[in-house]
Amino acid sequence: MEYISTRGRASAVDFEGALLAGLAPDGGLYMPEAWPRLTVSEARRIGEMPYAKAAAEILSFFAGDAVDSALLHEMTADAYGGFADPAVAPLRKVGDDDYILELFHGPTLAFKDFAMQILGRLFDAALTRRDETLTIIVATSGDTGSAAIEALKSCARVNIVVLHPEGRVSEVQRRMMTSVIAPNVCNIAVDGSFDDCQAIVKALFADETFVRSVRLGGVNSINWARLAAQTVYYYTAWASVAGKDEPVSFVVPTGNFGDVFAGYAAKKMGLPVAKLGVAANANDILHRAISKGDYTPATVRPTASPSMDIQVASNFERLLFEAKGRDNTALRDLMEKFSDKRSMRIDDATLAAIREDFVSAAVSEEETLAEIAQHEKATGDLIDPHTAVARAAAIRLRGEGVISGKIITLSTAHPAKFPEAVEQATGRTPALPKAYSDLFDRPEEMRKAPAAADAIKSIVNDLFAKGSA
Numbered sequence: 442m443e444y445i446s447t448r449g450r451a452s453a454v455d456f457e458g459a460l461l462a463g464l465a466p467d468g469g470l471y472m473p474e475a476w477p478r479l480t481v482s483e484a485r486r487i488g489e490m491p492y493a494k495a496a497a498e499i500l501s502f503f504a505g506d507a508v509d510s511a512l513l514h515e516m517t518a519d520a521y522g523g524f525a526d527p528a529v530a531p532l533r534k535v536g537d538d539d540y541i542l543e544l545f546h547g548p549t550l551a552f553k554d555f556a557m558q559i560l561g562r563l564f565d566a567a568l569t570r571r572d573e574t575l576t577i578i579v580a581t582s583g584d585t586g587s588a589a590i591e592a593l594k595s596c597a598r599v600n601i602v603v604l605h606p607e608g609r610v611s612e613v614q615r616r617m618m619t620s621v622i623a624p625n626v627c628n629i630a631v632d633g634s635f636d637d638c639q640a641i642v643k644a645l646f647a648d649e650t651f652v653r654s655v656r657l658g659g660v661n662s663i664n665w666a667r668l669a670a671q672t673v674y675y676y677t678a679w680a681s682v683a684g685k686d687e688p689v690s691f692v693v694p695t696g697n698f699g700d701v702f703a704g705y706a707a708k709k710m711g712l713p714v715a716k717l718g719v720a721a722n723a724n725d726i727l728h729r730a731i732s733k734g735d736y737t738p739a740t741v742r743p744t745a746s747p748s749m750d751i752q753v754a755s756n757f758e759r760l761l762f763e764a765k766g767r768d769n770t771a772l773r774d775l776m777e778k779f780s781d782k783r784s785m786r787i788d789d790a791t792l793a794a795i796r797e798d799f800v801s802a803a804v805s806e807e808e809t810l811a812e813i814a815q816h817e818k819a820t821g822d823l824i825d826p827h828t829a830v831a832r833a834a835a836i837r838l839r840g841e842g843v844i845s846g847k848i849i850t851l852s853t854a855h856p857a858k859f860p861e862a863v864e865q866a867t868g869r870t871p872a873l874p875k876a877y878s879d880l881f882d883r884p885e886e887m888r889k890a891p892a893a894a895d896a897i898k899s900i901v902n903d904l905f906a907k908g909s910a
């Protein structure tokens with residue numbers, strides 16, 4: 442399986458090449474050259490397997506010859522063996538045709554663990570075999586950072602630098618990152634937004650000398666391997682609720698557009714998916730894009746669902762590439778204009794192509810808190826604010842007749858990562874799992890930096906210039 446850049450000016454690479462590069466050298470994102478195809482009966486056979494086995498099977502389609510299949514099975518068994526729920530990604534029925542897919546039973550209590558636990562193992566194997574080291578740069582709005590640190594901290598061949606927007610992640614999220622004190626881990630609180638952090642990551646990737654000198658890699662969802670691993674739970678969830686070849690819809694709390702794009706990938710591979718619901722918080726650029734064709738970033742608004750406080754969604758580029766019939770010249774032109782104007786009007790044909798698969802809704806702060814409260818009243822369970830955004834969107838989209846049939850809402854984080862919002866909505870404080878019971882007593886270590894690529898570059902150079910991993 443070969444991977445091509447959305448911008449068409451980088452050579453094709455194999456799965457391992459895409460994994461190690463993160464972003465393509467022409468600034469584009471890697472995509473499978475062609476979608477692997479499964480029949481519906483294959484999808485069911487794999488979706489009904491225990492989670493780790495299903496993951497190895499699906500990942501084999503993406504990895505091709507680049508990773509040995511037996512090794513993939515070992516890695517996934519190891520990666521998902523440590524999840525707190527034996528089902529790994531359990532489904533809860535919350536209404537006649539409504540389900541919640543719990544994706545927060547991994548080591549850092551958010552869906553990021555699903556991909557990151559595999560990526561850590563894939564990096565380890567590839568770098569050991571190649572006798573190479575890597576400096577991983579990560580931008581986080583709260584969850585990717587801790588999942589990446591947890592997965593990579595004991596990887597001797599990797600240094601990891603995590604940029605988070607200062608004061609804009611929850612205290613639990615921050616402590617889960619900054620309390621990991623290790624020689625190969627560096628947390629930086631950036632004076633800016635997540636978008637600033639993500640722009641810095643892309644600026645660093647654009648500096649070829651720097652990329653070579655520290656051997657830069659990335660594990661944000663710009664990295665195709667992240668999305669490949671995230672397609673798996675769409676299969677297992679579909680197989681547990683769907684009759685025969687029944688199409689099912691998924692509603693996904695969305696920020697960087699990675700998780701919902703993994704659902705799109707599953708659909709392109711042949712999984713019967715009806716609609717993919719993009720649920721946005723008050724930072725509603727993706728809802729404006731899908732409903733009106735207006736992709737214009739606004740100032741980031743801090744919300745109760747901080748991990749989705751994102752304006753420029755990296756993976757939207759992958760969707761535009763698809764919706765434009767994979768025309769990389771048109772895509773490159775569009776992205777260059779967007780970079781100049783900071784605004785994009787999506788033409789009617791592209792929008793129509795997007796709407797074949799995607800619908801959207803934006804959920805206000807009041808609605809988010811009301812949904813946490815009403816869900817607790819109806820089920821006795823606490824949900825986190827990101828999940829609440831998606832659940833409120835699912836209820837609205839069904840009510841308006843935009844989606845019908847079975848709906849699976851993705852629950853992306855444990856409520857204890859956002860105790861203030863949950864307590865405000867319900868009066869109950871969600872307890873952190875045992876592994877984190879002393880989180881607030883652990884010492885923290887982090888640096889601070891302005892939102893400037895040069896400042897980050899100089900920290901990374903000081904710490905991890907070539908050969909120091």
Ligand SMILES: Cc1ncc(COP(=O)(O)O)c(C=O)c1O
Pocket residue numbers: 551552583584585662694695696697698699700701748749827853854
């Ligand atoms: C808890 C949570 N929910 C939802 C999202 C949005 O996911 P994506 O960025 O893949 O759209 C994030 C951040 O990525 C998150 O951390």
Ligand SMILES: N[C@@H](CCOP(=O)(O)O)C(=O)O
Pocket residue numbers: 580581582583584585586660661662663696697699748749755
């Ligand atoms: N919400 C994310 C932001 C980064 O998204 P990614 O999926 O591209 O890594 C976070 O919690 O860090």
